[in-house]
Amino acid sequence: MYADKEIQVGGYKTINMSEIKILIVEDEPIIAKNISMYLNNSDFTVSGIAYDADEAILQLQQNTPDAVILDINLDCEKDGIDIAAHINQGYHLPFLFLTSYSDKETLQRAKLVEPSGYIVKPFNERTLLASIEIAISNFAQKSNKDVPELKQEKINKHLLSPLSEREFSVVQYIYQGKTNNQVATDMFLSLNTIKVHIKNAYLKLDVPSRSMAMVRLRELMLK
Amino acid sequence: MYADKEIQVGGYKTINMSEIKILIVEDEPIIAKNISMYLNNSDFTVSGIAYDADEAILQLQQNTPDAVILDINLDCEKDGIDIAAHINQGYHLPFLFLTSYSDKETLQRAKLVEPSGYIVKPFNERTLLASIEIAISNFAQKSNKDVPELKQEKINKHLLSPLSEREFSVVQYIYQGKTNNQVATDMFLSLNTIKVHIKNAYLKLDVPSRSMAMVRLRELMLK
DNA sequence: TTTAAATTCATCCGAATGGGTGAATGCACT
DNA sequence: AGTGCATTCACCCATTCGGATGAATTTAAA
Numbered sequence: 080m081y082a083d084k085e086i087q088v089g090g091y092k093t094i095n096m097s098e099i100k101i102l103i104v105e106d107e108p109i110i111a112k113n114i115s116m117y118l119n120n121s122d123f124t125v126s127g128i129a130y131d132a133d134e135a136i137l138q139l140q141q142n143t144p145d146a147v148i149l150d151i152n153l154d155c156e157k158d159g160i161d162i163a164a165h166i167n168q169g170y171h172l173p174f175l176f177l178t179s180y181s182d183k184e185t186l187q188r189a190k191l192v193e194p195s196g197y198i199v200k201p202f203n204e205r206t207l208l209a210s211i212e213i214a215i216s217n218f219a220q221k222s223n224k225d226v227p228e229l230k231q232e233k234i235n236k237h238l239l240s241p242l243s244e245r246e247f248s249v250v251q252y253i254y255q256g257k258t259n260n261q262v263a264t265d266m267f268l269s270l271n272t273i274k275v276h277i278k279n280a281y282l283k284l285d286v287p288s289r290s291m292a293m294v295r296l297r298e299l300m301l302k
Numbered sequence: 303m304y305a306d307k308e309i310q311v312g313g314y315k316t317i318n319m320s321e322i323k324i325l326i327v328e329d330e331p332i333i334a335k336n337i338s339m340y341l342n343n344s345d346f347t348v349s350g351i352a353y354d355a356d357e358a359i360l361q362l363q364q365n366t367p368d369a370v371i372l373d374i375n376l377d378c379e380k381d382g383i384d385i386a387a388h389i390n391q392g393y394h395l396p397f398l399f400l401t402s403y404s405d406k407e408t409l410q411r412a413k414l415v416e417p418s419g420y421i422v423k424p425f426n427e428r429t430l431l432a433s434i435e436i437a438i439s440n441f442a443q444k445s446n447k448d449v450p451e452l453k454q455e456k457i458n459k460h461l462l463s464p465l466s467e468r469e470f471s472v473v474q475y476i477y478q479g480k481t482n483n484q485v486a487t488d489m490f491l492s493l494n495t496i497k498v499h500i501k502n503a504y505l506k507l508d509v510p511s512r513s514m515a516m517v518r519l520r521e522l523m524l525k
Numbered sequence: 526t527t528t529a530a531a532t533t534c535a536t537c538c539g540a541a542t543g544g545g546t547g548a549a550t551g552c553a554c555t
Numbered sequence: 556a557g558t559g560c561a562t563t564c565a566c567c568c569a570t571t572c573g574g575a576t577g578a579a580t581t582t583a584a585a
Contacts, residue, residue: 199428216413256517294479
């Protein structure tokens with residue numbers, strides 16, 4: 080999603096924030112302008128300002144931003160949390176609440192839509208900007224985690240006997256669904272060798288099969 | 303992880319915030335006390351205050367909290383971001399940065415450890431409290447999604463030809479690492495029948511093997 | 526009622542996998 | 556020099572898996 084924006088994810092891509100478009104949903108024009116100014120002074124582009132829910136939904140559709148800043152109270156039938164729910168339903172975007180409301184009920188409702196941030200007015204500029212950056216970065220990383228990477232340290236921490244380098248390498252291929260032959264080819268090793276490593280890895284992982292190994296690895300990576 | 307804390311996740315559990323323990327890592331005692339007061343006035347418990355990285359690491363180990371507030375600058379060799387990395391490596395906890403530093407380099411480094419929040423001093427109390435609540439809530443929800451239960455609808459949404467009921471059932475067992483024989487036993491069906499369903503499921507999932515099916519399912523559930 | 530799809534089961538075959546035994550090499554540590 | 560460990564490879568065997576073909580039964584829709 081952010082491929083063309085070249086956001087830093089993991090440290091191997093260049094940053095180019097100037098193309099990151101933010102939609103502001105805020106019914107008070109003065110505050111909206113204020114936020115807008117902060118963003119423009121930084122490396123963001125304001126894709127639009129919506130003063131009510133309908134306008135926000137239209138903007139989302141016609142000029143889809145990369146992130147959204149939402150005021151919760153909007154003086155109309157739908158509020159910011161409703162818009163957030165709409166975003167979650169039809170888009171794949173991070174959003175932050177920037178609002179005066181921090182009462183228990185509102186917060187409770189807000190939690191359900193999983194906002195990337197919640198800033199209570201009066202806010203400070205640097206918190207706003209840092210929060211947006213973090214939100215976008217986390218969101219991008221989350222999207223990239225579709226194929227969660229195995230970490231040797233993390234796996235070994237939970238094993239009685241740790242996987243050796245080779246065993247871990249082989250296990251990574253297995254986690255990607257490769258066959259023994261593919262692993263052998265990719266690692267420039269004999270099929271027999273692969274089988275030995277796999278057998279030993281199963282011992283250490285305490286599993287009887289490839290499938291159970293995949294399940295075990297899934298679990299270990301989440302502990 | 304939060305089972306006994308009964309945090310609201312999705313609206314089906316009761317709230318009991320008083321047991322949620324927060325670790326504060328902050329080298330300035332006055333600010334630490336200040337944060338501590340805010341938390342205590344709210345529904346949180348301060349599990350400890352660490353004034354440096356070593357103390358933080360010890361606290362994490364001996365009195366593991368449910369969330370951590372981290373100042374980045376700590377006047378010692380390791381800073382808050384290092385502690386965050388340590389948390390990510392060995393624990394499964396949300397943390398927020400609450401710091402004076404918001405320069406580009408610091409923010410860049412902070413992004414890499416995926417903080418649940420980033421608040422720049424001077425901060426406002428309600429933003430702090432709301433941010434922690436949101437962080438913990440999101441983290442709990444995320445944990446629930448990390449072991450994604452297979453949902454037939456979700457899988458089928460991404461397939462040209464949808465899995466039938468039986469095929470989906472079989473696929474669930476496969477995702478759990480079961481062998482064909484185990485599936486047959488569990489479903490009170492012939493091994494031959496299981497094989498037919500699996501073969502057809504592979505066709506629809508467009509994969510050539512059990513392992514690739516597991517990978518595919520992992521991916522589909524995160525889309 | 527005919528058609529289509531889903532579900533059930535069988536037999537046969539080749540490929541992939543799991544496991545056992547044995548052995549050679551290199552490397553670090555004592 | 557000897558010990559242990561990781562790594563490499565070979566051969567053999569039993570089980571599991573993937574796939575092809577064929578067929579009976581049930582269910583849902585046209």
